Amino acid sequence: MPGKVVTITSGKGGVGKTTATANIAVALAAAGAKVVCIDGDIGLRNLDVVMGLENRIVYDLVDVVEGRARLKQAMIRDKRLPDLSLIPAAQTRDKAAVSPSDMIRVCNDLRPDFDWILIDSPAGIERGFRNSIAPADQVLIVTNPEVSAVRDADRVIGLIEAEEKGPGYLVLNRVKIELVKRGDMLSTEDVLDILAIPLLGVIPEDEGILVSTNRGSPAAMDDKNRAGQAFRNIARRLKGEDVPFMPLEDNKNFLQKLAERFTKAG
Amino acid sequence: MSSFFDRLFGRTPPPSARTAKERLQLVLIHDRTDLSPAILETLKDEIIAVISRHVDIDREGVEINLTQSQRENRLVANIPLLDAPSGGRKRRK
Numbered sequence: 393m394p395g396k397v398v399t400i401t402s403g404k405g406g407v408g409k410t411t412a413t414a415n416i417a418v419a420l421a422a423a424g425a426k427v428v429c430i431d432g433d434i435g436l437r438n439l440d441v442v443m444g445l446e447n448r449i450v451y452d453l454v455d456v457v458e459g460r461a462r463l464k465q466a467m468i469r470d471k472r473l474p475d476l477s478l479i480p481a482a483q484t485r486d487k488a489a490v491s492p493s494d495m496i497r498v499c500n501d502l503r504p505d506f507d508w509i510l511i512d513s514p515a516g517i518e519r520g521f522r523n524s525i526a527p528a529d530q531v532l533i534v535t536n537p538e539v540s541a542v543r544d545a546d547r548v549i550g551l552i553e554a555e556e557k558g559p560g561y562l563v564l565n566r567v568k569i570e571l572v573k574r575g576d577m578l579s580t581e582d583v584l585d586i587l588a589i590p591l592l593g594v595i596p597e598d599e600g601i602l603v604s605t606n607r608g609s610p611a612a613m614d615d616k617n618r619a620g621q622a623f624r625n626i627a628r629r630l631k632g633e634d635v636p637f638m639p640l641e642d643n644k645n646f647l648q649k650l651a652e653r654f655t656k657a658g
Numbered sequence: 659m660s661s662f663f664d665r666l667f668g669r670t671p672p673p674s675a676r677t678a679k680e681r682l683q684l685v686l687i688h689d690r691t692d693l694s695p696a697i698l699e700t701l702k703d704e705i706i707a708v709i710s711r712h713v714d715i716d717r718e719g720v721e722i723n724l725t726q727s728q729r730e731n732r733l734v735a736n737i738p739l740l741d742a743p744s745g746g747r748k749r750r751k
Contacts, residue, residue: 539678546686549729575673582679586686588728 403544405515419627421476437481444608492526533560593626
């Protein structure tokens, strides 16, 4: 069965597209699928470093598009998960080096050999974004429960619907359940009311993500990491499984919470 | 300091997430429909003027709002009509 192209985009920068792409890719590959990621952010590459593959880049997407390298030469196979590969972005070029039809051609060349082709879109709504959504069979919209992120997500949803790539599927990232309970953070329900697209997953804020990026080892590889678990659930839902949404409360038990209350009050 | 006076006079500000949601809903209608608040004001005046040419209306009671549900945006006008001054029943007011 030919591979499915899934583009991860957001509008706003810094909401977690690259983290989501890396982790969803890892989760899919760990469950047995053949996955290739494409870093669509020409000139500001990051997917390589988040995945811990930055030392292995020889050729990149622009080399392939301009005929200096074949796809297989640019592809980096992850030694930890051999069914996972990355095609990195160029670092010294700009987005004009690649066109939407180039991206469609590259993805069509990849489809016979992979189950999933994940494209990490750059922030914004210009060329890099248009390149990244051109080949998409499905688009994921990553956002944070925060005013400017949601506003930008709404704009992007409008754009992809206009391109007939909708509906977007929502990945709500960096939710802090304590702030939601306090009424100081938009809840998942609030964001769904506003954006009105199907929900694919909710990722809790987790320091482990910073640690995983520091190490170049995506959190979805770690069984004990809660954000990693949320990404693994997203991967299963992408495959069509009905996975219940996990509770976002942290794991501290009652006694630990009680102890904290006394030390804070003191 | 202002929150002290708010509490003194029994006014607590709503939780900020609720404010965020209301602001977002309003700003998104304007973003999506390209209908700026300024244009909306002009639109309201023109709607009142046009309808007034054909029938008497209670200008004080006019409500014209933008609403949003799912991804559908609506301009909703609620315009109370007055009975004609000649003939008809007397207005109860």
